[in-house]
Amino acid sequence: MIPRSPHLTLAEGLARRGNLQQAVEACYAALRINESEQLAHALLAELMLSGDFYDEAITSATRAIEIDPACSPAYLALGLAYDRQGGMWDQSILVWHELAEVEPDLVTAHVQLGEAFSAAAFDDQAIEAWRRALELDSSEARAMYNLAIAALKKEGMATALPGFRRAGELDPSQDDLFFALAGIHDDGNPAPDPSEVPADRQSRLGAAGALAFEEDLFAAAELIRLVLDEDPDDVEALGLAAYLYLKQEAVNEAMACALRALTVSARTPTAVYALGVAFAKRPSLNRNATRVFSALARAVPAHPMPHVLYGESLLGQQKYGLAAGSYRRAITLDPACVRARFGLAAVLLTEGRHAEAAWEMRRAAYHDTRRQGLFWTLYTAYAEGGS
């Protein structure tokens, strides 16, 4: 374990609470006592990165690496600073290579390496890096999006669309939309045991929702079946059933449930969502998906995901102008929406606006890496077992 000075410990606490100014001051205090405390430099780099002060982040991270060439959190901060600043792709490639060697299982290092290669116009190496990332984590959406963008650049939209669909399917925030529409929220309590659920409609429906939230799809489906046995026209149960079928790739059944729910009540947002997603999974029904998602975007205008789904269906129909508008609405609602950023980048590429497309992808990486909060994972691991 690497010893830490009291000032550094204070800085860590302040940094974790988001007190940037005080944390920076504490880091400087730590460095005044011991300039070669690599953790203080690494933490300072992260603090500067969190304020988007890239030059300062590069300086601090470089110093940390000079002190200890195995300081993985400093590599992460350095690579991200280079990438977010842009332009210094040669440096960026070297840093991600180093980090991939120091932390070979770190998926983000491979994704970022691929993006640096791509920015430097080394497309084959970029694809190789993203494939490596997907080998490590098959649900790495950004690697998949990048591969789709690479396919778009090389072979056009028709080849790229399946990649965008697969990347979209990896996005967990789409499920968040369904649960928001269904009024299912995480209250911190675990889902009930299905055998202990009271035999009334409300309890079963609530328990099914909670189980679906925890991805216990079979138990949730069983409870829904009991609800539908009693009332086959229960629209909420039908909507949830459609979702459960979707999650099990039973698209036809999902479509049937959603259509049945909408026949009973056209104002069932969960069914509208499930129907749209089911249509979108069948490329030949993409036109129908566009109509459904258009309605969903109108019904839930303040949520970014319907606009993303609408944009993706428009992208599939090569209606790029409308798709761009929809993606931009989603980004306005949630600037950190990686999926909308990549979708918009795809549209911009088709219009020949390469610099803007590159910017959107960089922004996607920016928000994605901020969301991941990888620094603290690496920092803690390094501090506990570093050289």
Place this chain on the structure above:
Amino acid sequence: MPTRRGSGDRRRSRLERPSAEGGASAPVESGPSSATDAPEPTVARADALVEAPAGKVPRRNAMFPVGVNYYPLDTEAMGWEDWYQRDFDADFAAFSEARFALVRLFVSWKKLEPQVGQYDEDALEHFAEVLSAARENRLQAIVCFFADDRHAEMVDVPWGKRRDPLTDPYLISREVALVQRVVNRFRGEPVVFGWDLANEAFASGFQSAEAFSTWTRTLRESIREIDSERPIIVSVDPEAFYRHRSVDAIPAIDQCEFAVSHATASYRAYAAEGPITSGPGTYLDSFLVHSAARDLPVLMDDVGVFSLDNSPAEEAAYLRTVLYSGLMNGAAGVLLRRYRDLDIECREPYYRDPFEVLVGVADVAGRPKPACAEASAFVRVAARVDLRRYTLIHARTAILIPAERYEPLPNLAGLYDPRACLQAYISAKEAHIPVTIARENDDLGAYSVIVVPGAFRLGADTWARLAEFVQQGGSLVLSYGGGDPDPAMRGIFGVEFLGDGGNRSKLSCRIAQPDVLGSLRAFDAPIELPCYALLGHGGATVVATDHRGSPLLTLNQFGQGRAVCIAAPLERAIAQGDAWAAPEPVTELLREVYGAVARTAGCGTPVECGEPAVELALFNGVEDDILLLLNHGPTKRTAHLTFERFVASISDVRGGTPVEVGSTTFGVPLEPNGVATLRLAYK
């Protein structure tokens, strides 16, 4: 713009159309004589009617020259000894054809003084030939003595023995000798416009403001002994240079006749990263012009893209935006980054020159890119804006850059403040207020409105000066920046500071006093606010509150002036967040507040415009005015303009038949990054 829609041939045929066939006065399309009800076609017809103007057409605007840096080497395969060993006649002819007026030439110390005190007369003669070629092509030259382009090794004198050319007394004495020799040799050459002591790359070696200032004084005095007239400059942008080197270049620049603005790649990444043709980045160049100006004319230096990442169309659109924003913001001229792209060797994994000298307006073979045509087209338009007859409206609103900006780390104010100031500048521009930049120790009496965007701390004497400024009728807008504010705030703003409410992720606005500060509207918007001042009653009018009733916006009459307090650093919050996806209600709030304060102070927008992303500049003339419009966005827009006076007609500044308007309002359609340059005649 006709220059972008039609080919040159079509333009020519239109210009050559004989008047007997309708030519000048014949309307291209029938339409209503008044444009009041159909604003867009008004300008479309004005465009279509552009014709050859009567009388002599100026080739260039003498008050706003456009030029280009002419680096001595264009390929990496060349060595330092190949200094200007190429067909510069052809290049200068191309400059002349593009109507460039300036060319910056670089002296190679290494070439001119190969041994101590031994000057290469052939090299000097060769430089004379270069200057002669420039003169023959009606160019004027800025001669730069000490420049580092990382390739031509211009300042790497082999006998220097690794001594620092910036501080070593012996090398400085050799520099003085070189400068005097060159100035003495060419002082009679009318082709020399001015002397440039150093470029930014060379000056980046200075470790202190004193060293930089002393070096500049020494070199300047050595020139003045021989040439007492020609302007002397150091090509350093004070703001970008301070960011890069933490050295204040202002004392050095203050000794010169021109200041320089330069949006470097690293400064752009720091202050306004993102696409170069839309968003905050498109305002950065003019922000730096105002920041550099103070009392000196400002030459926009090194204008151009940094890398080959952009398409030719994007390069051209970027250049158009910068050139027009320079003209619209009172710059004194423009120097493009370089003429030809540097022909670099294939190198892996990637090569990008940190001194930004890779990308030019012509490709490696000298074929002009669209950006070159764009610059040439700009020169033709700018030539019609006679800056001796038309005066740009003086900016009486200033964004105040706090002195804390110059404090070193760990104080983060130096990192936050320039971004917040840029955002405030953008908001003022979006409100179409003529705005400039001031520093804390500047004379505030020159302004009517001062905006202090989210400063952490101002000096005690600054508070006293601000109080005096407001007492005497000035208007002050301040957004709370965190910490304990100065006690003077209570008196000026009429509020009690009850503490910092901490960070928030949502801004709520509820209107308490409608129409007091513009047409504000209530909203709830997601935005990360680092702090929020809890304000108590102290006599000010609460104009808007948050959802809990805590004042968000207050207005206080103090003496003869007004003071507006915003309880949160909105400018900093927008700048630190995603400036391309800032919540519209928040940006609108800032626009409305700035606009309303400036309007009340009598220095609001000269022309009402419904499109925030369209920048406008009004040049007042005696009989007519010239209006320049610039679209900062990537989409088509129509700028709906409302004037105080009745506009009788409009015409393109390049000539053409005036189109009757007969109204105070009309609309001007603008392409993405498009511009319109209109001559307005009033009733």
